[in-house]
Amino acid sequence: MSTGTGTGSGARLEELFALARSVKGFMPDAEGFALFEAAKRAGQQGGGAAVFVEIGAWCGKSTIYLGAAAEATGATLFSVDHHRGSEENQQGWEHHDPEVVDPSTHRIDTLPFWRRSIAAASLDSCVVGVVGDSPLVAAAWRTPVDFCFIDGGHGEDPAWADYRGWGPHIAPGGRLALHDVFPDPADGGRPPYEIWREATSSGAFVEESSCGSLRVLRRMSD
Ligand code: SAH
């Protein structure tokens, strides 16, 4: 809970959005706001007990947008990441950042950055970090999910594993948000787009809203 500004108040949200913008990561401001708005709808429908899951947190930028929606609606956000970075974050790849390499192990470790972001945002009362491999967590998960944001590994295998692992956990009427959906191959990798196409063309999900590369879908009843 923040001090001075009430939960869900305009000032509190501005504080959170300013912080989200300042955190390292891969979420443009407008898409972050759209993510917040979509999660808030899910939270409101969940009547103060909604469950949000985020796959791929990095340093906590998207976590703060989702956490803002959780705080405003009484939802709980489970933020899943092994914090070792995706393939595309490793040394020599496009999205590498040497600042997040642990000098003692020479491995990426974004967990300290994520923790700092959540503490700075005072979101510990509604955000739970789950440190581990997404398919492993998905296989043991038993709770219907009202809002699932998938932004983990973007390669073919990890992206499909996230969709196949988490899609079935989304409650009928619940939402699936996919990031980095690029219809034009010149703009980015294929897997999130192919997953979006499969999710919508199979009839399992219908699109509710979109902003930039963010697509928000709703799960149809079985
Ligand atoms: N949503 C973030 C960006 C996420 S980057 C933002 O707003 O900035 C992708 C993240 O997915 C990385 O932090 C990486 O560690 C995580 N990731 C990749 N594969 C994973 C897996 N199998 N299990 C858990 N996390 C994974």
Ligand code: MG
């Ligand atoms: Mg992304």
